[in-house]
Amino acid sequence: TGGRREHLVWILLLLGFFLLGAALFGVVFKTISGGQNVQFLPILYCGLLALLALIFISFRQADERESRRKEREYLEESLARQDAYIYSLSGLKQELQEMNRELQDTMGAVGGLLACGREEEALRRLEQFDGELERFGTFAVYTANDGVNGAVTKAVQDCRRDGVRFTYRIMGSVGRFSSPDLGILLCNLLDNAREGSLKAPGKPSVDLAITNFRGYLRCTLENTVNRDLLESNPGFGTDKDDKINHGFGIKSIRRIVELYDGASKSELICRENGWVLRQELLLGFPRTERFKSPQESEKAAGDHGISGV
Template sequence: MGLVVIAEPIGYIIYLTLAGGVFEHEIVGYYFVVFVMEVFLLLVVELFCKIKAGKNVRVSLLPKEIAYTLELIPFASVVSCFLLIEIAGEIMSADTMILCMCVIFSIVVTNYIVFLMVHKYTGMAEKRLEEEMIYQEIAYNNEYYQDVEKYQEQIQDIKHDMKNKLAVLYDGVERGEREFVRDTLAEMLGDIRLAEDIIYSANPGLNSLIKVKVAKAREKGIEMTVKAFVPKRMSISFGDMGVIYGNLIDNAIEASMKIQREKRFVDVETKYQDGKLLIVVSNSKNMESNPAFATTKENKRKHGRGIRSVRRVAEQYGGNLLLEDEGGTFKASLLLTNVERLE
């Protein structure tokens, strides 16, 4: 910004220098200088585009204090250049013109150095964010595999108990104890429901992930419904799916835990169509309004990282996260616009 705006004062000084002696008509000199400076601006923009290869500097990654100071630098540069123009206009001499041009050139170089420093800083900030996201994904994967292991242990326990109960049931049948047999069968059916192999999605990775979360919700007395209409294979990685679905569903489960058991629910709906993946997670919550969406968890920093990780994954797929507090219900909606169907 500073480099581009400073080009105009440079052009004005060139115009003051040439208008009197080189061009007979003042208007001719004016348009000539304007043309030269526009070409200069074009070259500057093209140079920066080549240097940055289309990569923009994300000022949002900078701390607010640094960002505000950074915005003042181009403004101060422009003011300084206009002051130099006024000085050059008052003292029309070759030495003054050369001195002013040197000072303006120094301002240009200073702006360029500041730009490079900002680019370097934002690059480091992006790397830190990427590392934080990787750590978040690793932490989630560890939690996921622990949940899977716990789920498998529960299945093994049910199978082991089933063998013992079948043996007892056989003895009950032999003795003709109908009441005992009926109660034992009812208990066994309850265990089978816990271990039933429900297919929630045609996508194997998403199906296994949701299955673990449903088991986790049931353990906490939360009714969880799932509607998933997605292809068997998509261009979104399992790790990214884990970050998105894992964080959103875990947050929903924890929020539902804060109300009466009979009112708890979590609804998960995900649809795919024409390269777009819609994910909506709704959950019950207390009636207190939370317009700022501030976390009520004890570990606020961890919760904030989870939501930030979801937003960063969403950005990779051209998506956006929308959070809505509807009183007794909280809804997180995520639309990814760059997800390819692989089969």
């Protein structure tokens, strides 16, 4: 119904533009040929300008609506992907428990074989167990925030696949924030960092650190970059072919930073192994937590520091 109504409005606007244009052309033609319709010329001219302005405004509104619709779809897809990662994490605990049981059984069997002096059989048993570990190819990060868990777990898997060295340290009070917000924020940051590092010369690397800082959650992200490519794109706009359906990641990052009264900055740093893009984001703790002092914020219940490479 909304689409039909919008199409009807456009048809009426174009029809009005055509009629006014035809009338204006007729009046001008009669005026030039000696007619007496000069008094209608300003009215028709102003009407034509008003209709042009109306068409321009309608185009702007339609473009904004389409942009909001695509951004909403992007956010929904991001949430769906994040939910899928979070759901997959629940099954990893069972896999880890199963792997732990198999490890204990294997170590017991190997110990028995070694005690009997059967070293070759013990070695074969260890090699067999090493092959069985391949089916436990999943990896999971566990913090007090499911969104962080899903985003970092995804980054670990993506970086392993692409050959990117990824290190992370999560020491901040992530449990106080909305899981979807932190998940979308980190997914976009880490995806952009990984893609940027792949375009850099040398070994690609990404480093993430999340800490508490004076009543804020501080997210610091560093990744190797191609300096020339970055300087040619200072606005961090998308360089993908489909620019209409991409580019919402940075908008989502800015929206979430503003939502938590935060701030962000980025700088290009020269390191021994090349150029690195350093991004730092500060997110204010939710208002229900603002009454706590910075010292208390450093000791958030339920948040445990983790790190990995």
